[in-house]
Amino acid sequence: MTLLNDPRTRRSRLGVAAAAAGLLAALLTAGPATATPDPGDAPTATQKVSEGARAEVRDAIADGEIPGQDEIVHSDNIEHLANIPKDALPGTNSDLAFQGKYAFAGNYDGFRVFDLSNPRAPKTVAQVLCPGSQNDISVSGDLLFLSTDSSRSDDSCQSTTQPATEKSSWEGMKVFDISDKRNPKYVAAVETACGSHTHTLVPERRNVYIYVSSYSPSATYPDCQPPHDGISVIKVPRHAPEKAALVGFPVLFPGEGPDGGGNPGGPTNPGVSKTTGCHDITVLPSEDLAAGACMGDGLLFSLKDPEHPKVIDRVQDNVNFSFWHSATFNQTADKVVFTDELGGGGAATCNATVGPNRGADGIYDIVGKGDRRELVFRGYFKIPRHQADTENCVAHNGSLIPVKGKDLMVQAWYQGGISVWDFTHSSRPKEIAYFERGPLSTETMVTGGSWSAYYYNGYIYSNDITKGFDVLKLSDRRTDPAKRVRVDELNVQTQPDYFD
Template sequence: MISAKLRGAVSVAAMLLLTAACAGGPSASGEPASSDTSQQETSAPGGRSPSGDGVTTSDNIKQVAQVPRTAPFDGRDDINTDLAFQGDYAFQGNFGGFAIYDISDPKNPKTVTQVACPGQQNDVSIYRNLLILSVDEPVSGPECDADDDEPAWEGLRIFDVSDKASPRYVGAVATDCGSHTHTMVPAGETLYVYVSSPGPEPESRTCPPPHELIQIVEIPMGAPQSARVVAKPDIFPERQHDEMLSGCHDITAYPEKKLAAAACFGDGVLLDIADPVRPKVLQQLTDTENFSIWHSATFNNDATKVVFSDELGGGGQATCDRNTPRTKGANAVYDLVNGKLELRGYFKIDREQQQDENCVAHNGSLIPVPGKDVMVQAWYQGGVSVWDFTDSSAPKEIGFFERGPHEPPTIAGSWSAYYYNGYIYSSDIMEGLDVLEIDDPLTNPAKKVKMDDFNVQTQKSY
């Protein structure tokens, strides 16, 4: 979801794009015939079966647990955000701070602690004993007791979570325009963190123009309190764009392949990260016809494909309806051929949502099925979708989990949906943490794959 500081600009851009789309505008010039979505299959097998409490699922998915929001994270503005995993623990960001859950029994997760540390976004990642939070709105200072009286700081907060019941704040790094999301690139005893943030904001103390860059933070594992920005590479040397929307939304790194894919406000970028401090641009993609906000990227396991997602409307609009073309607010599947990305097809859920249900492609991850390309993904109030893109030109949905419209109407639904050690975990903005289980011949081989940890922006092979 985009930050409040750019939501107005995005809403205007999104409405203009929707208006053009509904008028029957053409798709991006030069698309291959295989990107025609008329062949897309999206119906999950077995139809729908009610699962109680307004929940609807395909018959191969069931909800096995839910942890509702509780104080101090149960206010209207305390929305749940991203997830990370390590061993028997799940870490969940929230605009009010972060929570740690014991998931040693996935069907009976238990809250270990909730740390009050307000900050817009608060996307979370975990590496060894360090937890990192992204803060994307200025506050008075880096500590958790900062307020909004003199907004002069935004960026990364760092915690030591060696004791899961008692996390300890150890430091912070201020970054230009804050940190909307961040991506870890480990290098021995040094952890590099790529910071993605939207901007600029004219007359802002923390986000002045120009903002044509990402930022790279160096965190020494032995002295995380001395973390600092070590590089600000400009990865848009040839970019032409709207000055209201600059910077990147999300970067996914695949360190063992020495690749990263950056989803930025107007572009998708393929990067060589052999030198993590000096990423090199391999290819820029621009699709102003079909994509509004290049939101996130996912490599397949062998790094021969990249899925880019479009967050049309910034996560606050109902774009899963019959009036929005299937190539917008969707996923675009690219094959990596001879070092270059080539568009093959699109995927978007076909379950039409109501006009007060915010719905668009959002955070997801691979389900580790050897030899196949399968992904689970959050769609806000469109719920959780499991889809197969092994055939890049004909992706299809194979399962789903969905709640009815939130009452009263508000921004709601699944922010992130990730697969970890046999189960799907969904961070629901208003409902808490959902645990789902999928029983399907296609995905069942993934249950044999065990991960020690999982941060979606830092991919590892399986």
């Protein structure tokens, strides 16, 4: 007999109302998934959900199966130290970078600089207004880099939105001088084909190379023409950043036809994104390796010549992966975790109906040597706590937690919160800690939650889309050794060798 009042039964049914309303079918078969939400200058998007789904959410809260609206819950080994709400920049919070005692927080309206000297009370030292989604952010020395992937009237920080069909529109990379953290100065801009959705630094002593990931070309876009089957490479001289320039466009998916040789997506592979570029790239400079999350494809490539990366292996998952979003190496460079951003970050995919293998992490072992190395699939990981159908939830940005002999990671899941998990055994991953807030709304789908959750010098820092900047302290014998590891700078997509 099924006990409908049993919380475990109801919890396992979260998402059934949405499926009954046809939302799940639309999510899985509507064609290529979109990437992360890109509202530009618009307010945070909301979507209506069925009355059945709303009732399901209310019942789940009443029965204690999920936290109440805006209620904070977490495992016993995590402490919430601080939350710094948004201030002068009201847009969507995005990625994070770190240097010394500072955190740099991207926002669709610009970026914010925090002093982390006291993690329990971070202080804002600068807020820079420079609209242009998604303002993916990284730092190296005295330089800060900001991605613009929304069509703008020009390359200034006073630009306005303008259609991509107009030749005069601008998208690309911006460079700031941050030698004075309280007064960042805009020093250079480089336009790139299809803009810069994300970027990854490959730093050298004299120069910084930037791998620019972008996608979705159109014959109607003068500066974003198909086939867009590679990445833009920018070279920035450290002592003359104003001379930053595009130095190449390596083709990663050679092939005939207007779309190159990437995954064709639907209808050949229903529910899978057609590959028209990359979403994000992570590099491991100590090993001259990179992993590319490229819409319908996952890549492993060599960085021995940073201006000409060489693809070593390519994999697809046309059963469970919809949109290859990001990648993380383990410390010993024999594994890669790829994320699937099913629904583009704006859908409720953390429920029983979608299941544990979609909108999840895919764990791949790297086997072989040199240019003959291959990616071999081992297993999936998804947070074990079902979320409401008013909560956007899917695998998103995370980082390693540096512990020798272990593969540990902290990761953002939008309104699914923050998860700490262990993938030391590639085929048997498990969650060991979590932090989350209850739904932003019990009536409509409102985009929110943690965009990025990263471990940096003893603490977890999260940039929540709507709630602001969070600081967490993780206390667990499995992760405590990481507290002794310190780095001077962290751009998560440029992974350090923590134990060199």
